[in-house]
Amino acid sequence: MGGMTGLLMALAVAGALLAVSLKNVLHAIFGLAVTLLAVAGLFVVLGSPFVGTMQVLIYVGGITVAMVFAVMLSTVVQTHQAESPWRRAGAAFVAVGFAVGVGLVIIGAGLPKGLAPALIEDAWSVRQLGTSLLGDYNVVFEVLSVVLLLAIIGAIVISRREEDVVTPAPAAAVEETHP
Amino acid sequence: MSHANLAVATLLAPLIAFFVALVFFRKKHDVAAGIAILGGLVSLVGSVWLLLDPAPAPELITAPWFEVGGIKLAFGALLDGRTLLMGAVVGLITMCVLVYSLGYMKHDPGKGRFFAFLGLFEWAMLSFSYAPNLLQGFIFWELVGLASFLLIGFWYEKPSAVAAAKKAFIMTRIGDVGMFVGLILLFGDVHTLDILEIGNIFAAPGLPEGVSAGRVELLAGLLFLGVMGKSAQFPLHTWLPDAMEGPTPVSALLHSATMVAAGVFLFARFHELFLDAPTMMTIILAIAVFTALISSTMAMAANDMKKILAFSSISQLGFMIIGLAAGSLFAGLFHLMTHALFKALLFLTAGAYIHEFGTNDIVAIGRAGGRKMRVTTLGLFAGGFALAGVPIFAGFWSKEVILGALHGPGAEVFLIGAYAAAFMTAYYTFRMIFLIVLPNTDSKAIVEEPAGSQGGHGPADHGHAHGAPKAPGTMRAPILVLSIGAVIAGLPFFGDAVAGLLGRPHEAHHAAITEMILPVAIVLAGVALAWLDFGGKKAPQRGIVAWFPPLERALKNRWYIDAFYRKTIIRFVNAFAALMYGAETRGFDGAGDALGRGTMKVGVSTAKSHTGRLPIFVGTAVAVLAIVSLSIALG
Amino acid sequence: MNLESFVLLSLVLFTLGLYAVMARRNLIAILIGIELMLNAASLNFMAFNRFLPVEDPTVGQLFVLFIIGLAAAEVAIALSIILVVYRERKRIDVDDITELKG
Numbered sequence: 001m002g003g004m005t006g007l008l009m010a011l012a013v014a015g016a017l018l019a020v021s022l023k024n025v026l027h028a029i030f031g032l033a034v035t036l037l038a039v040a041g042l043f044v045v046l047g048s049p050f051v052g053t054m055q056v057l058i059y060v061g062g063i064t065v066a067m068v069f070a071v072m073l074s075t076v077v078q079t080h081q082a083e084s085p086w087r088r089a090g091a092a093f094v095a096v097g098f099a100v101g102v103g104l105v106i107i108g109a110g111l112p113k114g115l116a117p118a119l120i121e122d123a124w125s126v127r128q129l130g131t132s133l134l135g136d137y138n139v140v141f142e143v144l145s146v147v148l149l150l151a152i153i154g155a156i157v158i159s160r161r162e163e164d165v166v167t168p169a170p171a172a173a174v175e176e177t178h179p
Numbered sequence: 180m181s182h183a184n185l186a187v188a189t190l191l192a193p194l195i196a197f198f199v200a201l202v203f204f205r206k207k208h209d210v211a212a213g214i215a216i217l218g219g220l221v222s223l224v225g226s227v228w229l230l231l232d233p234a235p236a237p238e239l240i241t242a243p244w245f246e247v248g249g250i251k252l253a254f255g256a257l258l259d260g261r262t263l264l265m266g267a268v269v270g271l272i273t274m275c276v277l278v279y280s281l282g283y284m285k286h287d288p289g290k291g292r293f294f295a296f297l298g299l300f301e302w303a304m305l306s307f308s309y310a311p312n313l314l315q316g317f318i319f320w321e322l323v324g325l326a327s328f329l330l331i332g333f334w335y336e337k338p339s340a341v342a343a344a345k346k347a348f349i350m351t352r353i354g355d356v357g358m359f360v361g362l363i364l365l366f367g368d369v370h371t372l373d374i375l376e377i378g379n380i381f382a383a384p385g386l387p388e389g390v391s392a393g394r395v396e397l398l399a400g401l402l403f404l405g406v407m408g409k410s411a412q413f414p415l416h417t418w419l420p421d422a423m424e425g426p427t428p429v430s431a432l433l434h435s436a437t438m439v440a441a442g443v444f445l446f447a448r449f450h451e452l453f454l455d456a457p458t459m460m461t462i463i464l465a466i467a468v469f470t471a472l473i474s475s476t477m478a479m480a481a482n483d484m485k486k487i488l489a490f491s492s493i494s495q496l497g498f499m500i501i502g503l504a505a506g507s508l509f510a511g512l513f514h515l516m517t518h519a520l521f522k523a524l525l526f527l528t529a530g531a532y533i534h535e536f537g538t539n540d541i542v543a544i545g546r547a548g549g550r551k552m553r554v555t556t557l558g559l560f561a562g563g564f565a566l567a568g569v570p571i572f573a574g575f576w577s578k579e580v581i582l583g584a585l586h587g588p589g590a591e592v593f594l595i596g597a598y599a600a601a602f603m604t605a606y607y608t609f610r611m612i613f614l615i616v617l618p619n620t621d622s623k624a625i626v627e628e629p630a631g632s633q634g635g636h637g638p639a640d641h642g643h644a645h646g647a648p649k650a651p652g653t654m655r656a657p658i659l660v661l662s663i664g665a666v667i668a669g670l671p672f673f674g675d676a677v678a679g680l681l682g683r684p685h686e687a688h689h690a691a692i693t694e695m696i697l698p699v700a701i702v703l704a705g706v707a708l709a710w711l712d713f714g715g716k717k718a719p720q721r722g723i724v725a726w727f728p729p730l731e732r733a734l735k736n737r738w739y740i741d742a743f744y745r746k747t748i749i750r751f752v753n754a755f756a757a758l759m760y761g762a763e764t765r766g767f768d769g770a771g772d773a774l775g776r777g778t779m780k781v782g783v784s785t786a787k788s789h790t791g792r793l794p795i796f797v798g799t800a801v802a803v804l805a806i807v808s809l810s811i812a813l814g
Numbered sequence: 815m816n817l818e819s820f821v822l823l824s825l826v827l828f829t830l831g832l833y834a835v836m837a838r839r840n841l842i843a844i845l846i847g848i849e850l851m852l853n854a855a856s857l858n859f860m861a862f863n864r865f866l867p868v869e870d871p872t873v874g875q876l877f878v879l880f881i882i883g884l885a886a887a888e889v890a891i892a893l894s895i896i897l898v899v900y901r902e903r904k905r906i907d908v909d910d911i912t913e914l915k916g
Binding site: 091 | 794801802805808811813
Binding site: 002005009012013016017019020025028029031032035036039042043045046047048050051054055058059062063066067069070071073074083087088090091092094095096098099102103106107111112113128129132133137140144147148150151152154155156158159161 | 815816817818819820821822823825826827829830831832833834836837838839840842843845846847849850853856857860861863864865866870872873875876878879880882883884885886887888889890891893894895896897898900901906
């Protein structure tokens with residue numbers, strides 16, 4: 001294992017640990033950003049600088065920033081009360097159980113060592129990626145663009161202020177009909 | 180004009196007339212009537228033109244409808260001898276009845292609806308007659324039934340009319356179920372819906388490939404169930420007398436001339452198939468002879484003119500089926516044609532009397548002066564003579580052909596039955612004629628329904644109470660036209676033409692004079708007996724059946740067949756329905772309700788375990804995944 | 815540098831994400847967990863794409879691109895929902911949102 005790869009992996013895990021454990025949500029977001037950057041680095045290591053760039057641009061540049069904005073708009077940096085230790089322990093127990101189970105399955109699966117033998121370097125080029133994206137997988141691409149459009153519209157509709165909305169809030173309606 | 184255009188015009192004109200009249204002019208009675216008559220006229224011209232200008236080979240004029248599983252379905256018209264003849268008969272009778280109804284239904288509040296329904300009926304009947312495939316045939320067979328239902332129940336404020344309409348619909352449906360099964364099986368055997376093709380398959384010598392003799396018998400039997408229902412053959416005949424609750428023009432058109440003949444026509448349409456089923460043909464022959472016999476006996480005791488004619492229709496339909504079952508396509512269809520003419524005529528005369536005197540009772544009509552209506556009485560004579568089978572009148576020739584077709588081993592019994600029915604036909608026909616034309620107030624004849632007892636009709640309505648009673652011109656014209664038909668339609672010239680059209684020229688049997696002696700003698704005997712009972716100056720006008728009161732009661736109650744059905748089948752069905760109702764309301768509904776209540780209880784109790792907490796949901800799912808993956812890894 | 819190490823790293827990231835979703839109460843923190851899981855999945859795709867003899871190596875990369883696109887959409891919706899919740903309750907605690915309670 002190359003030193004670079006090991007470093008990136010360690011960074012990713014460290015960032016993730018920070019992201020899930022820090023009480024202050026802003027700090028947690030920075031931890032997430034570390035992980036995202038490390039993963040982007042790993043993408044480059046895995047031979048796809050283009051996807052790595054996309055990861056940085058969209059995740060680190062877009063999503064993380066959006067989260068920070070949300071935190072600022074909601075002015076809730078910290079939950080009022082911290083999670084109870086029981087809750088953390090339960091979640092950790094379930095998560096570790098899951099990790100152990102799946103990890104055993106992975107180790108038992110006997111994954112092949114080393115790089116794939118017949119690797120066509122040309123197929124990894126951005127040109128090839130673009131051809132695939134607009135060729136064979138064009139429909140998926142178009143559908144994704146529609147999904148994004150709908151998400152934007154949905155986000156606008158959902159986050160409109162109450163007084164703009166004609167229909168009553170669904171949450172209130174649900175509570176009233178509850179037995 | 181090409182045949183295709185003519186056929187399309189013939190088929191669609193009544194439909195358009197029905198639609199326009201019903202949707203736009205239901206309340207504008209005269210406009211609706213005019214449209215219906217216009218449609219009828221187009222159909223009449225079209226169908227007669229097609230008849231007079233037949234193509235050398237059967238013609239198929241279709242428009243594709245859809246294709247499924249390699250079977251192409253089309254709507255259109257099949258033009259061969261049988262359909263051309265039937266179409267022209269339908270066109271002519273419908274036209275006569277349409278014109279007649281102008282007078283008969285003049286003051287009816289539902290006149291527009293009536294004419295629209297007549298258009299519907301004509302469309303369905305013509306489309307059925309010309310049907311090129313089984314599907315179209317079946318669809319319009321049922322539509323004809325619907326039109327019949329609507330027209331029998333036309334005076335829907337009369338409970339008896341509603342009951343009769345329902346009875347007709349249900350009884351014919353009993354036969355239709357059998358027929359539908361038969362059609363499906365038939366399609367499974369021959370893999371085609373094309374009627375012409377089916378005819379050719381069965382016309383070929385021997386049985387079709389892959390169809391056993393027993394199978395053909397079964398198919399014939401099932402198809403005959405439909406014939407039995409539609410053409411009112413025993414034991415499904417009881418609806419037809421009740422159907423007389425409809426307006427008289429309807430009885431003339433549907434329940435004597437055309438619709439009930441649809442069953443016979445179906446029989447003729449599949450005649451090749453039936454000919455391959457000799458056993459079933461014998462059974463059919465027996466049923467037809469029996470039907471002809473019992474319905475003629477019922478006619479001997481009835482006083483209601485329309486009921487007499489209804490019983491007579493049943494018996495004459497029996498005669499048609501006798502002809503077909505005896506193996507002669509020509510005999511059956513020729514009698515269908517002549518019968519359509521003279522029976523429609525008789526119903527129209529009956530309608531004229533009823534319209535004038537407000538009663539269906541022949542004794543009452545006679546005493547009120549029925550014979551003073553000259554044109555109507557002339558029609559009564561022409562139609563009655565034809566029905567009775569008096570020589571040179573239409574019915575004589577066609578009945579002669581039927582009796583001529585009944586020969587061969589074992590046919591003697593049926594021949595005797597047919598002669599007996601012919602004798603009774605002559606008797607009851609002349610009983611009716613004598614009672615109307617030669618009334619005798621001193622006789623013992625009993626008036627069951629006095630003149631004028633039917634509301635809305637009667638002389639007072641017409642404003643010509645002075646002078647001789649007289650039917651309106653619109654009613655007299657069709658009577659005259661049909662009278663001519665009833666006199667001449669049976670002449671050998673026409674018989675030969677029809678036989679040629681049907682492609683059966685050899686069946687136009689010209690009996691020698693000596694062979695005619697027996698049938699003529701039998702008819703004359705019937706007339707003579709009727710004269711003794713009803714005609715002569717001192718005749719008691721009570722009839723021979725009155726000598727045996729139990730017999731008369733039985734005849735008046737139609738041999739108790741209706742009562743028998745009420746006591747057995749209907750009671751059983753009602754009991755079964757009640758049982759099912761109980762099972763439904765208490766059993767199934769109860770079980771369903773209990774299931775619903777139980778589910779709701781379970782839901783309410785299990786819902787408590789749903790805390791609505793997202794982390795718990797996720798945790799549960801992940802825990803299950805962990806258990807699964809652990810069990811895979813460790814086991 | 816081998817496939818197994820990448821897959822195990824992916825498992826670790828995914829597990830941490832799961833833990834965050836289950837343990838955290840702050841909605842944004844839960845969202846962070848979801849992002850971690852998505853990244854773990856992306857990493858898996860890239861690793862398998864690299865180390866296994868696939869016919870068309872663009873497929874794995876395209877998957878990652880699509881995941882990134884969908885994550886963007888998801889975050890947009892999730893954040894707007896979070897804003898609405900905050901406006902309603904002045905808090906963004908997952909324990910408050912129990913409308914699905916039986």
